[in-house]
Amino acid sequence: MSGVSAHRTALAEEKGAKKVRSDASVGGSALPPPVTERIALIADRDDDDADDVPDGEGAVVSPAARVDLVTLDARYAGATLTPARGREHARLVANGKLFGWGERLPAGAQLQGLSPGRTVIVARWPNGRETSLAIDVHGVGVRDGQGRAVDMARERASLQRTPPARVDLDDVDQAIDDPDALRIVVTSPEGASIGPITVESVGADGASLDSTADVRLVRTKCGDDAPAELSCLATVPLRFVVDDVDRRHALVAARSIKAEVGGAIVVRDAKGDKLQAIRVAGPRRTAAGPIGRYRLAIRPIVMRLAPGGAPSVGGTDAGAIAALRQELAVASATWGQCGITFGPVAQMDVKVVNPPPPYLVALGDDLGLPASGGSVRLRVEGRPLTFSTKKGWSTRQAALELARVAEKAGLKAAISENARISSGAAPSVDVALRRADGQLASAELLSSSDATMSVSIGGVDLSDGLQHFGDTDSVAGTLEERALVKAVDDGDPRTIEVIVVPFFGGGGRIGESFIGSDGSSMRNVVILDRAGVRAQRTSLTLAHELGHVILDEPGHPDDYGIDTPTLLMDSDASDASPFGPRRLLADDCARAVRQSGPRSRIPLLTEWKLSALKYPTR
Ligand SMILES: [Zn+2]
Structure with a gap:
């Protein structure tokens, strides 16, 4: 509640009060009676009830918006207040409702400042007694760097x-x-x-x-x-x-x-x-208009080195969860520059999971060549599973046949098409095999007599690092990356999976991202090396990789010859100072809203309206 007479300074008590005359500039003929109280008010231009209307503008002042009001002393109950000058600077409120000047005051009536200036009010009691209140209404506002006034209710810092x-x-x-x-x-x-x-x-x-x-x-x-x-x-x-x-x-x-x-x-x-x-x-001015608050839905996952083994980072499960949450907090704060937040990071559900068994059957993983006909013999969960291909079949047709045979054998099969790699004839297709209970199945390739369509089994072995994509297969990801991602994917393209692995095979790389515009079935995924978690503020790896996803942009500004090492999306900067790669431009923020906002094809960002805050009191 409110009503603290915080800004009130009793100039003089009524009893034995010195007769202070209000200043002589009062309009009209008769001077108002002596000022016995001076009250400081603040013009209430902010928005404590978060309804995007200045608190001093509404016809009703909701309880949350009454924090800046000053409650009149009980002795004014039953009196009438009439402005002698400056009536536009303040108004009367009772129980949140506007209350007219000149009406008899109920107990608990409040004054609300409207605009800076001086108001003199004459208080009259039924017994004919009169005094004056002098009210100084102060403005407390903000101006931007160009000197423009910023609306405290409708605009944001x-x-x-x-x-x-x-x-x-x-x-x-x-x-x-x-x-x-x-x-x-x-x-x-x-x-x-x-x-x-x-x-x-x-x-x-x-x-x-x-x-x-x-x-x-x-x-x-x-x-x-x-x-x-x-x-x-x-x-x-x-x-x-x-x-x-x-x-x-x-x-x-x-x-x-x-x-x-x-x-x-x-x-x-x-x-x-x-x-x-x-x-x-978010920023007040961008090409996409002012940006409020957006929430980004993230599913954080830490892989264990081996089934039942230690997590990729942090030593223990609790350590892994803490380490990733810390990195998520840094990334969330960084994207706050665009009004984007992940929500309360301390409550984020970080999962520590086993690497999947070899469950993914990839058809045409190399070039996506059509079948020339043959027989493929697999062993799944210890039992033989055989399917045939026909001459001219696409990878997709072969995948449908495998799925049919697998389901007949009591398994579950999920087909996903990959993006066509630059040198490939057709997209490769993956079939994820699960047991009837939904657990990933373990598969083994015994033989294939199809001379042209390749068949391979994808699993994850992190002991030699995650085999990551090169320039040619980047859109589809390597088979091991696909096996990793498809094992944990929730099937909701509006969430971003963040997966921590111990390291990438080959070294050098500490993070990579799969973005929507690749056209891959694997999209909106960030894979992070544990070094990327440990590097923290020197490189803001997670924030950077998420940037590729949010902006739906595989490139870096310095790819186009504009080397600005202070930008988050710069490819090679590493600097732990405030001049390091951490900044986002208004154009980045506008692009984020266009590519990933509520009206985009796959909305990663959901609008998150601000709600009223209860400010700490001292
Ligand atoms: Zn990058």
Whole structure:
């Protein structure tokens, strides 16, 4: 609830009050009675109930939106309040409903600030007694680097996408080339002050994430059409960053604060009371419009080295789960630059699973040549299984015949077509064999008399590393990669599988991704070497590989000759400083929404509306 008379300063108690005259500029003939109370209000332009409407604009103020209201003292119950001047700066609310000036006040009535300025209100009691209240309504808002006012309710603070840069700390009117940094601007009636402010960052769970004590306020212009009775103060442009690397760099430490998508930047006064807040989400300006919050569904999986053996990373199952969650948290925070989050990573269900047995029968795994006719003899779960091919059959026709024979033998068979590799005649086709109970079956090739269509069995043996794709078979993946991925695939193309293996065969590589535009049955998969989990912030491997999937883009910006080593999607940069590969451009964010957003062919991103946060109280 609310109603704390936080911003109230009793100027003088009624009994024995000095007769303070309100200022002489009051319009009309009769002067209002003496001011006995001075109240500071904040123009309520933020959106504490997350309905995308400023709290001071709605016809009803919902309970969550009443946090910035000031409850009138009980002695005003039964009195009427009538503005003598400045009525547009504040309004009366009772139980969240608007309450007219001049009506008899119920107990618990509240004042809500609407716009910066000074209001003088005459209070009249039924016994004829009259006093005045002077109300100073302060504005607490934000401006972007170009000096444009940002709407605290309809717009969002965004995470820093620009490497550290020096700014003039005293010139609060300096325009800066940074689309994310925001200045806090305090607007007050001339002669009034809300005192020093602090800025707190609150996470998506409502808990305090970071804060900056004593943000210096420097006099600034209020704007060309601002009334002359107002004065304005502004802070340095604050950077909302995802981690300590960006937070602590000497160039920007004084103006950086950690933040996360779904959270809020809360401005407080010296006593710790909340003044106003702005929520944190995606960038305000992109070619795809402003970006709010999106959720990316990820299925994290750690492979064991062998059935029942140790996990690929972390030593124990608990260690593996913790290590991957940590990497997921880093990747989620990094994609927060585009308003994309994986949700609460600490609750993510990380599965530690056995490598699959040799269960995958691949037809035409090399060139996808048609059959010339013959007999293929397999042994599945210890029992013989034979099927015939006919001359001219495609890999798909052969797969259908195998599936038919397998199902007749009481097995389950799932057919999946692979993308055609560049040199291939036709796509190869895989048949995944399962036992009746759904467990992957173990298969063995005894012989094949078909001279042209190749038959091979895919399993996973991680002792020599995962055999990864080269340039020619990259779209289809190697047979071992397909056996790995198809064993854990949930069949939902809108989720991304993240699979950790001990290492890739051949060395060098620490992560790879399979993306939608390849046309493969294996899509939206990231495979991560344990070194990619350990490398953490120096390379942001998981965030980078996910980038290929989210952007549906196999290439890197430096492939096209634009070498920007600060970009997350740069192919070769490795730098643990805030100048390392970690940034996303507005164009990347727009592309993410176009390629993977709710209106894309396979939507990986679902819109996640912000809900009201309960801010920590002090
Ligand atoms: Zn890459």
